[in-house]
Amino acid sequence: MARPRAFDPEDALLKIKETFWRLGYEGTSLQDIEAATELKKQSLYRLFGDKRKMYLAALEHYEAHEVRTALKALEREGPARVRFRALFDEIVEGAIASGDRRGCFLCNACTDQAQLDDETRKFVRKQLEAALQAFEEALSAEKAYAGNETLRKEQAAGLMAAYFGLRVLIKGDMPESVLRGAADAAIASISAN
């Protein structure tokens, strides 16, 4: 009943996500977003409200796609070491092969905005806890952890830290050998039995 939108909001959000991902919240200007989406400011504001909401929408998009995909990979059958090996290797491979050193957007958001913006903090915390839960479940398949919740939770937290730490080392320009070492050490820390 009115003029139809001439662009794809999902596609726009994807571009916004990539921009915030690369440049951070304060590092991204509306001009950057306009350039990335090829949209005018007004179209963006009508769709999202303001810059902060664009950022949060971008984070949600990241969760719904990148994070979800990564956690899905943990649900496959097999020993815990194999499951996590797939997760860690994909990250290292991506950093080496395609030179993608953007890191993890969620991890970036932790260091960038979580302590400065309440909404971001709440969102990030919720996502981190969900990921932790997924890590824990992936460990349940292993006998060593199945009957020991404390140990399982501890190991899940440890793997989470290892994962985020690896992401930081990637952004910190560490060479392949270090990245592989960190990944291997994380996998080796998982009990196999």
Next chain:
Amino acid sequence: MARPRAFDPEDALLKIKETFWRLGYEGTSLQDIEAATELKKQSLYRLFGDKRKMYLAALEHYEAHEVRTALKALEREGPARVRFRALFDEIVEGAIASGDRRGCFLCNACTDQAQLDDETRKFVRKQLEAALQAFEEALSAEKAYAGNETLRKEQAAGLMAAYFGLRVLIKGDMPESVLRGAADAAIASISAN
């Protein structure tokens, strides 16, 4: 032979460091720095050159103080587990007790500026490699690692990732239980023999 400086440059740099540490590079304005140092812009520019140089000077100050102190703690005598336990516990304790969730400035710099600014990248990389070296040396005391350089390097990288990951979990507002779990898992991954 000229008008003496009326403020302490070291003290000013300390305040600048704390501001960048808390707000990030783009999130910090010259006004923020003026307010923190109680100095006028011109005094800052004469002393440092520009904002970027202030940031790099702040990073160097962090390295010369916080990082150096932390790595010194690893040089004490005793089993590797005890050495790293001290390092990790201090971080967790700081986050819990004093509510200090600023994280690690060097780690923040990795996710914030390392991929966007060449000088920062080089500096961060150098510091990360030095820290890695220190981790490796702290592991040399352990028999399991003394004779196996590959394993030692791998474990050092793993602990480094665990450390940075813990720092990210802290900024991501994770509860004490998760932080302690991550620290305990990291320590448990060190071979004791």
Next chain:
DNA sequence: AATGTTACGGACCGGTCAGTAAATAACAGC
């Protein structure tokens, strides 16, 4: 074809950004 509703585009808002110029002030050596 007229109307109501939404989308678009560009000018524009006040404010802030990093950085600079120039005037004044405090010292040392002579």
Next chain:
DNA sequence: GCTGTTATTTACTGACCGGTCCGTAACATT
């Protein structure tokens, strides 16, 4: 007490910030 040098302060620059206004265009309904 004059001169040279450096510190401090104020005022300013031009660009850019996030955000809004408003005139116009494109559609659906009637």
